Amino acid sequence: DGGITQSPKYLFRKEGQNVTLSCEQNLNHDAMYWYRQDPGQGLRLIYYSQIVNDFQKGDIAEGYSVSREKKESFPLTVTSAQKNPTAFYLCASSGQESTEAFFGQGTRLTVV
Amino acid sequence: DAKTTQPTSMDCAEGRAANLPCNHSTISGNEYVYWYRQIHSQGPQYIIHGLKNNETNEMASLIITEDRKSSTLILPHATLRDTAVYYCIVRVAPHQTGANNLFFGTGTRLTVIP
Numbered sequence: 001d002g003g004i005t006q007s008p009k010y011l012f013r014k015e016g017q018n019v020t021l022s023c024e025q026n027l028n029h030d031a032m033y034w035y036r037q038d039p040g041q042g043l044r045l046i047y048y049s050q051i052v053n054d055f056q057k058g059d060i061a062e063g064y065s066v067s068r069e070k071k072e073s074f075p076l077t078v079t080s081a082q083k084n085p086t087a088f089y090l091c092a093s094s095g096q097e098s099t100e101a102f103f104g105q106g107t108r109l110t111v112v
Numbered sequence: 113d114a115k116t117t118q119p120t121s122m123d124c125a126e127g128r129a130a131n132l133p134c135n136h137s138t139i140s141g142n143e144y145v146y147w148y149r150q151i152h153s154q155g156p157q158y159i160i161h162g163l164k165n166n167e168t169n170e171m172a173s174l175i176i177t178e179d180r181k182s183s184t185l186i187l188p189h190a191t192l193r194d195t196a197v198y199y200c201i202v203r204v205a206p207h208q209t210g211a212n213n214l215f216f217g218t219g220t221r222l223t224v225i226p
Contacts, residue, residue, distance in 0.1 A: 033214055042199065042218035043156070059215075090155055092214065100146070101214055103155030 003027065006091050006104035013078075013085075013111050021076045021107045023091035032074035033101070035090040036060060043090060049074055078109065085111045115139070116200045121221040124194075130187040132220050134200030137181040142204050145176060147185045149196040150219070156199060159185065190224045197221050 004025040013019045023032065031050050035043040045058030049068040063082025068074055074093075078085045088108050094101040117135040124130040136145060144163050148156040160167055160174045162183070167174045173186040187194055199219040 035216070042197075043216035045215060048214075088153070092155075094214070100158035100161065101148075103157070105155050106153070108153070 004091060004093050004102050004104045006089075006107050009105065009107060011107055011109045013109070015111055016080045017111075018080060019078050019085075019109065019111075021078065021089055021091075021109070023074045023076065023104060024072055025074075025093045025102070026072060027093060027095060027102060028071070029093035029095035029102075030071070031094045032068070033092045033094075034058075034064075034066065034074070034076045035092065037088040037090060037106075046076065046089075085109060115202050115215060116217055118198075118200055118217065118220045120218065121223070123223050123225055124187075124190045126192060126224050126226050127189055130185075130190040130194065130222055130224070132185040132187075132198050132200075132222065133182065134185070135182045136200070136202050139180050139202050140204075143202045144204070145174065145180075145183050146201050146203060147172070147174065148199045148201070148216075149194075150199065151196045156216075159198075190222075192224050192226065195222060195224045 007022045033048040034046040037043050044060050046064050047055055047058055047066045049055035052068055052071050055066050055068050065077045088106050090106045091104045092101045144161050146161040147159040150156040160169055160172050162174045162176050176183045197219040199216050
């Protein structure tokens with residue numbers, strides 16, 4: 001069953017700890033994206049990657065890091081430098097053959 | 113830098129047509145208009161997209177003005193399940209350079225009323 005999977009759905013961490021959110025796709029898409037969404041707000045782009053071993057900063061990259069070692073995977077690390085990490089995080093992918101972007105179901109991160 | 117402007121919220125009576133406007137006055141010639149919707153706490157779902165011609169699929173219709181500076185998404189017979197936030201974005205086609213900047217704004221929160 002093809003798609004894009006984010007895990008876990010809910011994540012709790014203590015303040016000051018780094019945490020890594022998983023995003024995997026089996027759609028053979030070249031491009032992958034990470035967004036952050038705060039309550040009542042739209043999606044803000046954190047990072048995106050057009051190809052393996054390459055990624056670009058989005059609008060709000062500070063306090064986040066990513067890697068793209070495999071085409072299928074684009075993990076996001078929320079570092080202790082991110083001042084307000086509690087949010088809903090969405091991963092998406094798109095390919096040259098597809099006209100649309102596909103989104104995962106999101107990870108809700110709560111930092112206490 | 114979402115490049116689109118949408119009303120913050122709209123209401124629509126169940127069974128009636130929902131018309132959601134979007135302004136994209138700075139759209140480039142090679143940019144498409146895409147619509148997505150997001151039901152609470154889920155990932156956004158693709159609805160429809162178009163370049164300059166009107167488009168229709170099983171979910172909705174997309175009307176793009178001749179100057180391409182605005183568009184309207186039409187849900188012909190809104191149901192309670194259509195209550196969601198609707199995002200209008202512009203982007204180049206996936207195979208073109210610069211295609212990978214998907215910028216979303218705050219969208220329109222559509223509430224379908226029984």
